[in-house]
Amino acid sequence: MTRPRAGVTALGAYAPPKVVTNHDLEKIMDTSDEWITTRTGIRRRHVAADDEFTSDLAFRAVEDLLRRHGPDALAGVDLVLVATNTPDALFPSTAALVQAKFGLKAAAFDLLAACPGWLYALSVAQAYVLSGQAQRVLAIGAEALTKVVDWQDRSTAVLFGDGAGAVIVEAVPEGFGFRSIVIGADGSGAGHLHMRSIGRCLPDGSVLGDKLYMNGREVFKFAVRVMNTSTIEAVEKADLRPDDISLFVPHQANLRIIEAARERLGLAADRVVVTVDEYGNNSTASIPLALAHALDAGRVAPGDHLLLVSFGAGLTWASAVLTWGPWATAAP
Numbered sequence: 001m002t003r004p005r006a007g008v009t010a011l012g013a014y015a016p017p018k019v020v021t022n023h024d025l026e027k028i029m030d031t032s033d034e035w036i037t038t039r040t041g042i043r044r045r046h047v048a049a050d051d052e053f054t055s056d057l058a059f060r061a062v063e064d065l066l067r068r069h070g071p072d073a074l075a076g077v078d079l080v081l082v083a084t085n086t087p088d089a090l091f092p093s094t095a096a097l098v099q100a101k102f103g104l105k106a107a108a109f110d111l112l113a114a115c116p117g118w119l120y121a122l123s124v125a126q127a128y129v130l131s132g133q134a135q136r137v138l139a140i141g142a143e144a145l146t147k148v149v150d151w152q153d154r155s156t157a158v159l160f161g162d163g164a165g166a167v168i169v170e171a172v173p174e175g176f177g178f179r180s181i182v183i184g185a186d187g188s189g190a191g192h193l194h195m196r197s198i199g200r201c202l203p204d205g206s207v208l209g210d211k212l213y214m215n216g217r218e219v220f221k222f223a224v225r226v227m228n229t230s231t232i233e234a235v236e237k238a239d240l241r242p243d244d245i246s247l248f249v250p251h252q253a254n255l256r257i258i259e260a261a262r263e264r265l266g267l268a269a270d271r272v273v274v275t276v277d278e279y280g281n282n283s284t285a286s287i288p289l290a291l292a293h294a295l296d297a298g299r300v301a302p303g304d305h306l307l308l309v310s311f312g313a314g315l316t317w318a319s320a321v322l323t324w325g326p327w328a329t330a331a332p
Contacts, residue, residue: 006129007177008122009327010073010168012065013292014057015046015161015279022158031154041255045161045280047146054164055088055097057285058142061164062102064292073168079134080108081124083117083284085313086144090197098140106138114193115251115312116183117141117284118165119320123181125169137169141284148195150211159253160212161280165288176325179238179305182230182318189315192218223253223311227261230319231309238305238321242266245321246304247294251311252276252286261309273299283312302326 021044022033036042048057066073082095087110095108113120118141125137142164149157188204192215196208227250235242242265250258252275262272275290282289287308294300302324309319 004130005172005174005177006126006169007172007325008167008322009170009172009325010065010069011165011288011292011295012061012063012068013163013165013289014060014064015163015289016048016052016057018047018049019044020047025158029152029154029157031158036158039256040159041274041276042158042280043277045146046163048144048162052144053088053147054084054086054142054144055094057144057162057164058082058094058098058140058166059101061140061142061166061288062098062138065166065168074102074104074138076136077104077138077168078106079125079128079137080104080106080140081111081121081137082140082142083111083113083121084142085112085114085117085283086148094142095140098138104138113312113316113318114314115253115281115283115286116310116316116318117312118287119181119308119310119318120183122169122178122320123183123318126178126181129169129171135170138166139169140164140166141286141288143283143285145212145281145283148212153211155216156212156214159281161282163279163282163285163289165285165292167288172325176323179240179321179323180234181320182234182237183316184226184230184318185314185316187314189218189222190313191215192222192315193313220254220257222315223257224260226311226317227257227309228264230311230317231261231265231307234307234309234319234321240305240321244305245271245307246301247299248272248307249287249290249294250309252279252290253281253311286310300324
């Protein structure tokens with residue numbers, strides 16, 4: 001008996017028009033274009049305006065989804081999920097703001113799982129759809145990370161950008177949709193990547209600050225490891241082999257990490273989506289932005305098996321294999 005599946009049936013994305021290049025950063029901190037590019041692969045990042053916040057970015061991504069798929073693309077949406085690490089407020093949820101903005105008769109809540117948050121949201125959306133608790137889920141990843149970085153810290157400030165992506169998740173015909181989703185966490189690594197909300201320190205004694213803190217060396221080692229183990233697990237759970245993967249769409253944090261994962265999977269460079277040079281690390285928005293970029297470039301076709309993977313604070317990780325359907329491709 002074939003099990004029902006959920007899948008992505010529409011997508012939209014948004015990056016703010018303001019761009020900050022590595023050469024711009026040379027003027028305000030002790031860094032250089034060569035230093036940043038060599039270590040990360042990042043050349044530019046899109047930055048939200050002073051009066052533009054995570055909810056605004058989420059709105060624009062949903063508007064792009066409507067532009068691509070038509071004015072009825074949100075019809076029947078009964079759950080809104082927003083994965084974000086930079087919500088406008090602790091409450092109300094950013095998802096509730098999206099629900100109100102588009103007049104949806106839907107439940108709404110935010111999800112916080114660091115950079116893999118959007119893949120976590122897809123896992124939740126799939127569970128709601130397959131259990132019958134929701135028919136159509138609007139799952140968004142949105143970040144205004146440049147609001148929370150320390151612009152005096154060249155080790156972190158150069159890495160992040162702002163943006164958002166939105167998809168519709170619902171039941172899809174046999175042969176399409178999510179073939180596997182893997183999520184995981186290791187809270188013992190919490191001290192390596194964090195930012196304060198209302199607490200003062202973590203249980204391990206790590207003092208929380210008002211700006212994003214990252215132990216780059218430890219996060220890099222963790223990322224290389226889980227990008228390997230998580231992707232292999234997702235491919236195996238999908239009953240596929242790496243050769244079956246049409247396109248690898250990884251979290252866009254660091255080009256060296258992406259290249260290491262690609263080589264371990266044995267994939268050619270033309271089967272990997274790389275947008276880190278243009279956007280930097282957009283956290284939860286990273287993968288949907290990269291996926292939109294691939295769609296617009298004509299790199300995704302119906303029936304393609306897409307491998308998605310991300311890692312982040314928590315420490316957390318997630319991966320998924322998604323078979324793309326013909327309904328989800330629209331004109332850019």
